[in-house]
Amino acid sequence: MDLTLRISDEANAALDALAAATERSKSFVALRAIDEYIKLNAWQIAAIQAGVEDADAGRLVSHEAVKRRWLLRAESGGEG
Numbered sequence: 001m002d003l004t005l006r007i008s009d010e011a012n013a014a015l016d017a018l019a020a021a022t023e024r025s026k027s028f029v030a031l032r033a034i035d036e037y038i039k040l041n042a043w044q045i046a047a048i049q050a051g052v053e054d055a056d057a058g059r060l061v062s063h064e065a066v067k068r069r070w071l072l073r074a075e076s077g078g079e080g
Contacts, residue, residue, distance in 0.1 A: 019026045
């Protein structure tokens with residue numbers, strides 16, 4: 001499938017520079033960027049949906065419990 005899109009002059013220059021630095025084509029670099037964006041956002045959406053399902057099912061942690069855990073973690077130097 002072909003896709004045509006307009007990008008800013010700045011993005012085009014950055015794409016040119018990255019393609020040259022990696023000795024790849026602009027199309028290759030752009031496709032990799034799109035693939036990574038899709039993977040990242042798909043993961044985030046799935047994590048949000050799982051959180052909403054947990055909340056809907058009543059699987060929640062109180063603010064105080066979270067605060068307590070973070071305070072203990074800070075006191076132990078980040079462990080735990």
